[in-house]
Amino acid sequence: MADTSIGTPAQLRDPNYTPPLHKAVPLGIQHVLAMFVSNVTPAIIVAGAAGFGFGSNSPDFPELLYLIQMSMLFAGIATLLQTITLGPVGAALPIVQGTSFAFLPIMIPLVAGKGVDGLAALFTGVIIGGIFHGLLGTVIGRIRFALPPLVTGLVVTMIGLALVKVGIQYAAGGVPAIGTPEYGSLLNWSAALVVILVTLGLKFFTRGMLSVSAVLLGLIAGYIYALMTGMLTLEAVSGSWSQAAGFALPQPFKYGVEFSAAAIIGFCLMSFVSAVETVGDVSGVTKGGAGREATEEEIAGATYADGIGTAMAGFFGAFPNTSFSQNVGLIAMTGVMSRHVVTCGAIFLIVCGLVPKVGAVIRTVPIEVLGGGVIVMFGMVVAAGVSMLSDVDWNRRNMVIFAISLSIGLGLQLEPGALQHMPDTARILLTSGLLPAALIAIVLNLVLPQDLAGEATEEVSGGMSGHGRGSLPHEDQA
Numbered sequence: 312m313a314d315t316s317i318g319t320p321a322q323l324r325d326p327n328y329t330p331p332l333h334k335a336v337p338l339g340i341q342h343v344l345a346m347f348v349s350n351v352t353p354a355i356i357v358a359g360a361a362g363f364g365f366g367s368n369s370p371d372f373p374e375l376l377y378l379i380q381m382s383m384l385f386a387g388i389a390t391l392l393q394t395i396t397l398g399p400v401g402a403a404l405p406i407v408q409g410t411s412f413a414f415l416p417i418m419i420p421l422v423a424g425k426g427v428d429g430l431a432a433l434f435t436g437v438i439i440g441g442i443f444h445g446l447l448g449t450v451i452g453r454i455r456f457a458l459p460p461l462v463t464g465l466v467v468t469m470i471g472l473a474l475v476k477v478g479i480q481y482a483a484g485g486v487p488a489i490g491t492p493e494y495g496s497l498l499n500w501s502a503a504l505v506v507i508l509v510t511l512g513l514k515f516f517t518r519g520m521l522s523v524s525a526v527l528l529g530l531i532a533g534y535i536y537a538l539m540t541g542m543l544t545l546e547a548v549s550g551s552w553s554q555a556a557g558f559a560l561p562q563p564f565k566y567g568v569e570f571s572a573a574a575i576i577g578f579c580l581m582s583f584v585s586a587v588e589t590v591g592d593v594s595g596v597t598k599g600g601a602g603r604e605a606t607e608e609e610i611a612g613a614t615y616a617d618g619i620g621t622a623m624a625g626f627f628g629a630f631p632n633t634s635f636s637q638n639v640g641l642i643a644m645t646g647v648m649s650r651h652v653v654t655c656g657a658i659f660l661i662v663c664g665l666v667p668k669v670g671a672v673i674r675t676v677p678i679e680v681l682g683g684g685v686i687v688m689f690g691m692v693v694a695a696g697v698s699m700l701s702d703v704d705w706n707r708r709n710m711v712i713f714a715i716s717l718s719i720g721l722g723l724q725l726e727p728g729a730l731q732h733m734p735d736t737a738r739i740l741l742t743s744g745l746l747p748a749a750l751i752a753i754v755l756n757l758v759l760p761q762d763l764a765g766e767a768t769e770e771v772s773g774g775m776s777g778h779g780r781g782s783l784p785h786e787d788q789a
Contacts, residue, residue: 317647324601326404329651338647339655342407343386345523346635348530348684350386350409350660351673353630354378355681356477357415359486361422361429365678366485371427376670381561381629382410384664389620389632390657393613394650402605402613404596405642405653408620411633412692413466413585416473416724416743417577418630430628432571434564437625440578444631445618447586448611458587460702461709462752466584468696469720469745474689481682499679502542506533506683523641526684533680548675555671561627573739578631580746582618585633589613595639600648636695712755720748 317338322328329335358364358378363371389408392401421436422429447454480486482503488494510529513521521528537543590605593613597605613634620632642648663669703709723730724744733741740746 323646324648326601326648326650328649330647330649335649335652336655338645338652339657340659341523341645341656342405342638342641342653343390343656343660344527345637345641346386346407346409348527349412349635349637349688351379351382351670352681352685352688353410353412353415353418354382356474356685357418357422357433357630359477359481359678360419360424362424362426364485365481365681366487368487369426374427376555376667376674377565377628378630379670379673380559380664380667381624381627382664383660383669384561385620385624385627385629386410386632387657387660387662387664388623389616390653390660392616392620393634394654394657396612396616399608399612400615400619402593402609402616403650404593404609404613405600405638405648405650406592406596406613406616407635407638407653407656408616408632409635410630411585412474412689413470413588413633414578414581414631416470416745417574417581417740419473420727420739420742421571421574421577427566431567431569432574434566434625434628435568435570436574436578437629437631438622439575440582440631441618441620441622441625443579443618444582444586444621445615447582448614448618451586451590451610451614452607454583455587455590457753457757458583459756460699461712462749462756463584463587464696464699464701464703465713465716465752466696466745466749467699468693469717469724469748471689471691471693471696472721473724473744474692475686478682478686478689481678481685483679483682485678485682498540498542502533502537502540502677502679503683503686505536506530506680507687509533510684510687523637526687529687530676530680530684533683534676537677537680542677542679543675548672551671551675552668555667557668558665559667560665561629563626565628571736573736576736577740577743577746580749581631584749585617585631586614588636589617589634592634592636592639595636596642596648599639599643600646708759708761712752712759715755716748716752719751720744723747 317323317330317334318328330338355364355375358375359367363369363374386409390406393404393406393408395401396403418433421433480489482500483495484493484499493499506529509532510525513525513528534543538545590610593605593610597603597609617633624630624632721744723741727738727742730738730741
């Protein structure tokens, strides 16, 4: 429900309205706290895949602190591009940017086992992919037809399915612990379960900011539990805090430059999906906050900001940025449409990104505790994909497209060894599972005829041809 003490109903629907500062600042911080955990999680996962993350005992482990720091800093800078704007760049709407989960299935195989050396190709790909993403702003309105709910729902579902394994591994003790007696111990799982139970309790039995920040508060509860059970010591926390600098600036090309066809192609292709996601978020913000449709200028500006924010992030060692969907629900809940409120949140993120001590504390979160939060977050990604698929008219044609795309994409993801004789570039792109599934779905959706006889699927569906009609008119209806 809108807080009318902040302004009149007309002011609350106005993106250009500036509430009193003493109310705008906490509201802005509320926006970024709702996405804080999701924003820094990709850095932790990529570092873990590369081999210098939690529990690795790698001499490069301190590099994780820099990656976390950059995730916060450039989420804040990209958010400022959306709220303050720079010429045509930015939507001039209360849109919160953050590190995107969508690119993780691409990034993980790019850096797997390569340590810090794998980051040069990754961040070069982020820069080029970001530039390409920005260019999509000129044509985004004309390519949306190629990405209907059948395709976007499949892609989001695949993103979640590619990542749920990570959550289980973290909850059990992390990849470095695999094969040891500690892996999967009751103590490890208890920490993850505390996070899950607290998150669920807050999400379902509270309202307002407590519900919106359920994952963050669940992680804090898990952190306290880890301190109480000895999984984490106060000495470790204070040591990490004292060793981190009080202020540090980002370093351009910190990890070097390396051109990788797999990285460039992967990031450019995923930009299409990220761009369409942003279009949906912009539409959700304008509908939920102002009760109107988004304009073409707002959609194009948001896409430009996505791309430029991502390119800037890659230049300094941060990951691709995209608009965060959590923000849509938060605006609908508060009823405050002011972009200047989100600007306050962006400044808070930038300050956190310039103070490594913040990242030093995040770095001490036990991997089992993080695993509990990741299980919830990545499970929600899958659920979001299924929700998108509920808008599909499940006729037999769409079932066949979905079946083939999912079978090949998920199959290659589960059995990467099947492509061991492929060139490295093709193998990295295909074993992500995400890209082959998306490309197959897009192509089949564009070229297959609309009508498919019922008997054409009965023979391969084992009598389970499906009768779901989605939320759209069914082809057999008058």
